[in-house]
Every structure is written in C-alpha cells, then in structure tokens.
Amino acid sequence: MSARLQECTVAANREVAPGHALVTLESGIGAAAEPGQFVQVSLDGVAGAFLPRPFSFHRAADDQFQLLLRSVGPGTAAIVATRPGERLTVLGPLGRGFELQRAIASGGSLTLVGGGVGVPPLHHVADFVRAGGAGSEVTGAKIDALVGAATAELLLAVDDLRAIDVDVRVSTDDGSAGHHGLVTELLHDELGAAGGADGRGRRPGCVLACGPHPMLRAVAKICRHSDVPCQVAMEEPMACGYGVCLGCAIPAAAAPDRYLLLCKDGPVFDAEQVAW
Amino acid sequence: MVSGDRSDSLATSVGPLRLRNPVLTASGTFGYGQEMASFFDVAKLGGIVTKTVTMRPRPGNPTPRIAETPAGMLNSIGLQNVGLDGFLRDKLPYLAALDTVVVVSIMASTAEEFGELAGELRVEGVDAIELNLSCPNVSYGDGGQHVMFAHAPELTEAAVAAARAASDRPIVAKLGPDVPDIAALGAAAQRGGADALCVMNTVPGMVIDTAAKRPVLARGSGGLSGPAVRPIGVRLVYQLCAALSLPVVGVGGISTAEDALQYLMAGAHAVQVGTASFVRPTAAHDVLHGLQEYLQDEGSSVEALIGAAQRKGESNG
Numbered sequence: 233m234s235a236r237l238q239e240c241t242v243a244a245n246r247e248v249a250p251g252h253a254l255v256t257l258e259s260g261i262g263a264a265a266e267p268g269q270f271v272q273v274s275l276d277g278v279a280g281a282f283l284p285r286p287f288s289f290h291r292a293a294d295d296q297f298q299l300l301l302r303s304v305g306p307g308t309a310a311i312v313a314t315r316p317g318e319r320l321t322v323l324g325p326l327g328r329g330f331e332l333q334r335a336i337a338s339g340g341s342l343t344l345v346g347g348g349v350g351v352p353p354l355h356h357v358a359d360f361v362r363a364g365g366a367g368s369e370v371t372g373a374k375i376d377a378l379v380g381a382a383t384a385e386l387l388l389a390v391d392d393l394r395a396i397d398v399d400v401r402v403s404t405d406d407g408s409a410g411h412h413g414l415v416t417e418l419l420h421d422e423l424g425a426a427g428g429a430d431g432r433g434r435r436p437g438c439v440l441a442c443g444p445h446p447m448l449r450a451v452a453k454i455c456r457h458s459d460v461p462c463q464v465a466m467e468e469p470m471a472c473g474y475g476v477c478l479g480c481a482i483p484a485a486a487a488p489d490r491y492l493l494l495c496k497d498g499p500v501f502d503a504e505q506v507a508w
Numbered sequence: 509m510v511s512g513d514r515s516d517s518l519a520t521s522v523g524p525l526r527l528r529n530p531v532l533t534a535s536g537t538f539g540y541g542q543e544m545a546s547f548f549d550v551a552k553l554g555g556i557v558t559k560t561v562t563m564r565p566r567p568g569n570p571t572p573r574i575a576e577t578p579a580g581m582l583n584s585i586g587l588q589n590v591g592l593d594g595f596l597r598d599k600l601p602y603l604a605a606l607d608t609v610v611v612v613s614i615m616a617s618t619a620e621e622f623g624e625l626a627g628e629l630r631v632e633g634v635d636a637i638e639l640n641l642s643c644p645n646v647s648y649g650d651g652g653q654h655v656m657f658a659h660a661p662e663l664t665e666a667a668v669a670a671a672r673a674a675s676d677r678p679i680v681a682k683l684g685p686d687v688p689d690i691a692a693l694g695a696a697a698q699r700g701g702a703d704a705l706c707v708m709n710t711v712p713g714m715v716i717d718t719a720a721k722r723p724v725l726a727r728g729s730g731g732l733s734g735p736a737v738r739p740i741g742v743r744l745v746y747q748l749c750a751a752l753s754l755p756v757v758g759v760g761g762i763s764t765a766e767d768a769l770q771y772l773m774a775g776a777h778a779v780q781v782g783t784a785s786f787v788r789p790t791a792a793h794d795v796l797h798g799l800q801e802y803l804q805d806e807g808s809s810v811e812a813l814i815g816a817a818q819r820k821g822e823s824n825g
Contacts, residue, residue, distance in 0.1 A: 324553060
C-alpha cells in the first residue's frame with residue numbers, strides 16, 4: 233500500500249487531557265491503514281518547525297482518521313491548536329504496523345502496554361480487532377491493556393478502551409490513580425502471576441507496547457524472561473518518513489553495525505530485532 | 509508550437525550533458541529513484557542523482573543521525589549505502605529504464621578508488637558521474653591524507669583526474685562550502701578534467717542538547733541543509749561562475765521555483781532539489797512546475813536566465 237500526500241480538513245479537535253488533543257481529519261488515508269502505521273503531518277509555514285511530524289493512528293476509518301497527540305514544541309502545538317475547517321497536509325499511511333495475525337494466533341489474547349502518549353497505536357489495535365479488521369474469528373479476542381502516565385489526568389483513552397471490552401489496569405508515577413509506579417511493574421506482575429505457582433493461568437499470546445524508549449526496553453526484557461512474544465512501536469527523530477533520508481535508523485540486534493529504519497522496517501518491530 | 513516552445517525554454521546543458529529541464533535531485537535525498545515513484549513521475553525531472561555509492565556497502569553512522577534546526581536540519585548519515593555491487597544489481601536497472609538523465613554519485617577513500625568506481629560505472633544506464641568530494645560525515649583517514657578531498661586543491665584534482673582517466677562519462681565534482689577560496693577548488697577540479705561542478709554540499713554544524721550536556725548527533729557534528737543554507741550556496745555559485753568557465757550545478761536550500769531561479773541567475777546551469785523532498789516528497793516536481801509557469805509568464809528561457817544576475821553585478825560578491 234503506497235502512501236498518499238493529501239490535504240485533509242480538520243473535522244474535530246478536542247482536548248482529551250492537559251496539552252493533549254484528539255484531532256479528527258477527513259481523509260481516505262486511513263482506509264487501508266493498519267494499526268501501528270503512521271502519518272507525517274506537514275508543518276510548512278509553522279515558525280520554529282521545519283520537518284513534518286510523525287504520528288501513529290489513534291483510530292482509522294474509510295473517510296476519516298484520528299490522531300491523539302501531545303503538545304511538546306512549536307510543531308505539535310500548531311497541530312493541537314488547529315480548529316475544525318482548517319487544513320493539514322498529511323502523508324500516509326507509512327511504515328509497517330503490528331503483525332496482528334501472528335500476535336493473536338500465537339496465543340489467543342493480547343496484552344497492550346502503553347506509556348504516556350504511546351497509547352494511540354494500541355488503541356488503534358483494539359479498535360481494529362473489535363471492528364473485525366484482523367479477521368472475524370478474532371473480533372472477540374481477549375484484550376488486556378496496561379496504561380501508564382505521570383498523573384491520573386494524563387491517562388489516555390482508558391474509557392475508550394473499556395468501551396470496546398478491553399480490560400484496563402492503570403498506573404501513575406504519582407499514585408493519583410491505579411498502581412503507584414511504573415506500567416512495566418504491572419506487566420511484570422501480570423506475567424509473573426501467569427507463570428507463577430499461584431498463576432491465574434492465562435498467559436497473553438503477545439504483548440504489544442508503545443511508549444518511551446526505557447519503558448520499551450523494560451517491556452522487552454520482561455517478555456523475554458517470561459518467554460512471551462513482544463512487538464514494540466518505536467519513535468526516533470525522523471525526516472522524510474518513507475525510507476530515503478536514512479535518518480531514523482536504530483541499531484539492530486543482528487549485528488552492532490547493522491541498522492533498521494524506523495520509518496520503513498518499523499515503526500513496529502519484534503522486540504528481538506532491536507539492539508536495546 | 510506552444511508545447512514545443514515550452515519544452516525548449518526549459519532545456520539546458522551542463523557541459524556535455526543535455527538536460528530537458530534544469531531540475532535534478534540532490535544526492536542522498538531521493539534514494540535510487542524508485543522510492544519516489546509513487547509520488548510523481550520521476551522521469552519528468554531533468555535528471556536523478558543517486559544516493560552516494562561506495563565500493564563496499566556502508567552501514568552508516570551511529571544514531572541519532574538527524575536533528576531539526578531553524579529552517580533546516582542537521583544530518584550525519586555517514587553514506588549508508590548498498591555498495592557498488594548492490595547498486596548495479598538492485599538499483600540501476602530501474603534507473604536505466606527511466607527516460608531521464610541518471611547521475612551516479614560516488615565516494616571513495618583514495619583517488620585511485622575514485623578511478624576504480626568510475627571505471628566500474630561505465631555501464632548502460634549511467635549518464636554521468638558525480639564525485640562526492642565533500643561529505644562532512646565520514647572520516648578521511650583511509651587514504652592516508654586525513655583531509656576531505658574538497659578541502660585541498662591537490663586532492664580534488666587527483667580524485668577528478670583518476671575518475672576522468674577511467675571514464676568517458678561527464679564528470680561532475682561536488683564541492684563543499686567550508687573553504688576559504690571556492691574558485692581555487694573549482695580550478696583544481698577543472699585541471700583534473702571535470703566537466704562541471706556541483707556546489708554545494710551540506711554546511712558543517714552542531715546542535716547541543718543542553719539537558720544532556722552533549723551534542724544531539726552521535727557523531728557530534730553533521731551537515732546542515734534546508735532553506736537556512738540557501739544564501740551560502742547562492743553566493744558560492746555566484747563566485748564560481750564569475751571566476752571560472754566550467755558549468756555549475758547549484759544546490760542548497762532549494763524548495764521553490766523562486767529558490768531555483770536565484771541559483772540560475774547566479775550562474776548555475778542546473779539545480780538540485782534536496783532536503784525539500786523530506787518535507788514534501790513532490791518538492792522537485794513542484795519546483796519544475798513553478799519554473800515552467802515562470803518561464804511561460806515571462807516569455808523567457810532557462811538559457812536566457814543563466815547568470816542573469818552576474819551581468820548586473822560589478823564585484824565578485
């Protein structure tokens with residue numbers, strides 16, 4: 233599926249957490265999008281920004297898609313500040329998404345682990361599976377989500393996930409909601425319990441994770457120890473988004489001087505592909 | 509005939525290289541052409557300059573490799589590429605089948621190796637060779653000189669002469685901006701037998717992460733590109749064209765037809781669109797389209813515009 237460059241109209245823009253916007257764009261770009269794939273939003277003309285900004289899909293349908301993003305600089309601030317009717321130039325869908333067939337086939341259930349603004353692609357996964365995108369036989373697959381954030385008000389998409397029958401547990405750095413600590417501790421607890429003597433007896437077929445690099449590294453390690461397959465959606469500074477600039481390279485596990493391109497080989501990788 | 513007039517008005521030449529229009533792509537910003545084919549008909553361009561090819565595949569530099577800067581970006585990719593064999597086997601067939609000029613950018617660690625590479629590229633589908641003498645993101649220790657080719661006239665001349673001796677294709681020498689006397693480098697390339705010059709490569713620069721108290725790029729410094737560097741490139745082209753008769757291909761910060769016109773009026777015979785393709789994959793196409801409209805509106809031609817600003821300038825800028 234090749235990417236398209238398209239001017240899209242903002243259909244809605246809603247603040248879903250302090251500094252976070254859920255932006256709905258009218259476009260057919262999302263029609264063929266797979267969870268974990270992304271778009272590049274052009275910032276031509278925005279002072280202080282030059283390169284486009286990559287965002288995973290939060291939700292994608294035939295005639296519109298949603299991005300959930302956090303304002304962290306002039307570029308993202310400009311997108312967060314858009315109003316309905318304004319237009320954004322978008323390139324997508326780009327990259328390789330989660331291998332959901334493999335993930336679900338390998339065990340029947342999914343555990344999603346999202347940190348901070350890493351939740352959108354995981355929401356896309358759940359939304360996509362429930363809508364039958366991964367095949368009608370897995371529409372009702374068991375999906376758990378572990379969602380972490382700095383504070384309760386920054387927990388993203390929790391209600392949306394619960395509304396589509398996802399079992400959500402949350403953690404916060406300050407203890408204002410759920411587990412007081414890291415989301416990776418929830419995962420450790422969950423996989424430990426599943427594998428231990430008093431195990432709840434259910435082991436996820438696959439862990440899908442997105443969040444800050446140290447979190448993903450910890451998730452990959454926990455999954456390896458528990459022998460649970462793990463796919464991670466990663467982020468790196470990126471220029472073109474379609475495999476030409478070679479800027480978004482990450483070291484591959486295969487050899488110390490081998491690189492994977494985040495935009496083309498990823499942004500979703502099997503955790504074992506990455507040199508953590 | 510209107511259509512005939514229009515295509516003639518865009519035509520240009522860079523030494524022996526005839527181009528149907530003056531818009532090429534800059535090395536390292538357009539892959540090997542095929543990557544861009546889903547965005548527009550790349551054969552409409554005046555030519556395609558490939559990602560730099562080296563004798564052996566190169567893995568590229570450690571990461572992070574890029575950083576955004578005001579009106580531009582810094583890169584330290586380190587010439588990651590598939591190597592000569594991979595290029596000939598996997599990349600050239602697509603390019604060779606296109607009805608446009610194919611310029612293969614090459615880089616080597618010695619003059620002799622430049623000659624070997626140029627010799628190996630005397631094959632169907634390769635229309636010209638661009639010598640990347642000025643990449644700021646690789647070390648130059650292998651050849652024993654520890655100096656970038658384009659920083660020393662004698663190294664530039666030797667590399668060009670080796671390629672010249674090994675190839676019958678037009679040879680374009682790509683120079684960098686961080687030299688005290690660009691004309692001296694251009695003259696050295698001319699002595700070596702270059703058919704044209706390409707000016708300029710990226711401008712060495714650095715961004716520091718103040719929270720981490722270290723450079724953002726893993727390698728420390730990188731090459732600056734984008735609109736921020738355009739005036740530097742325009743001035744270098746202007747100076748070169750005033751000093752030398754060798755045709756120049758202008759590159760640096762071109763993202764619109766207006767930008768391309770500045771280079772042409774400074775004296776460039778053709779231009780390359782680079783980093784703009786990262787921002788908008790159709791950038792080269794859009795520059796060409798804008799030039800076409802400009803020429804139509806003005807009733808002018810590329811040939812008539814080349815060096816137009818030179819004729820008015822009294823000094824060497």
